Amino acid sequence: MRYVVLDTETTGLEAHLGHRVIEIGCVEVVNRRVTRRNFHTYLNPDRDIDAGAFNVHGLSREFLSEHPRFEDKVKELLDFVRGSTLIIHNAEFDLRFLNAEFARLKLGEFRTHCHDVIDSLRQARDMHPGKRNSLDALCDRYDISNKHRTLHGALLDSELLAEVWLAMTRGQESLVIDAGNETVSESQELHLEEVDVSHLPVLMADETEMAAHQGYLAALDKAAKKPCVWRQWEGETNAA
Template sequence: MRQIILDTETTGLSPRNGNRILEIGCVEVLNRQLSGKNLHFYINPERDSEEGALAVHGLTTEFLADKPTFKQIAAEFLDYVRGAQIIIHNAPFDVGFLDAELALLGLPPFKDHVIDVVDSLQMAKELHPGRRNSLDALCDRYGISNAHRVLHGALLDAELLAEVYLSMTRGQNSLTMDLGAEEDVSEGEGKLELAPLAEVIVVAASEEELGLHEDVLNQLDKEARGSCVWRFEPPPPEATAEAA
């Protein structure tokens, strides 16, 4: 599956107030692997940024003055995202701006060019109800370093979101109820089907690592003045059942 992690920076909070997109960052994921074939544009929005937005992204009117307009990059951008599943954090915000830019060019809405759009913010809220689910909060939760993120940048944020999304969805298998037409569903005879698990790679400890582990256990024995619990193996299930 081809997925595109997408983020934008804008001159303000609402396209209805004439605000425009001034940066787009896209990260390509193929079959859950980063492909390295990313796309990034700085865009001349043909207007100044609002003060609050400028404080977030730091992209001045002077810096953007010689950059292409959205009209000039639209074809390349749409070719890149076409036919992909799009992952966006707080998707309604970015999609609203993309739709506004496309409408100015007389083009169909953004979702008409892609397979579908997944809102990773909504996904995070369902996974972590009642908790903060900003991109920074999710980076902290999943152990993803964002120390280099001083200002918001579309490509940087898309790269961080790609790592967050892969972490959020790693190891989760879809559980579906397969109810065939030939089965009597009234008697609850549906079949549960699990998606296949990814291959598990087992790495055995080396002799050196086993020796270091033994040293740690010996130290624990010394401190406990006996054998530490890590040297005892639990009884087999059969023995536990018999004792009960």
């Protein structure tokens, strides 16, 4: 499954007042792994930047005047996102601006070029009702370092959101491996006792992987505000 985590920066808050997209950052996630394929561009909006927006992202009109316009980068953007499921934090905001840009070019709505859109903010609110669910708050909740985030940036925020979303959705929802929409008849079912595992290699976790595992357990402890069941089990085993 291919996902694209997307974020934008804009000249202001109101697309219907003529504010424009000035930065787009996209991060590819395939089979729940962040790949090294990204899309990133700054855009010349041909207009001033609201002071409030500048305080958020620090992008000036002078800096942006040296970059391409939206119409110059739209094909590259579409080639990157086409057919994917988008993950956007507060998707309504970004889609409103992207739709306005697409309308100027008579390209229809942006989301029609993608398979689906997941609003990670709405998802976080469902998972953590009554709590702060900004990107910074979620980074803290899932123990993802954002110390290098002094200003908002579309690519940096997409990279952080990719980590946050993977942490939010980590976990196996089913013991059945889904092979598309195919159904398996009783005669086709594979029973574990029928599988010969005697020749399967055993790969032990290395020190880096063990450290990552302990870091994940620590994040679980922090989210649950108590030791996770694996840590409790390990304590009982060591005591025995």
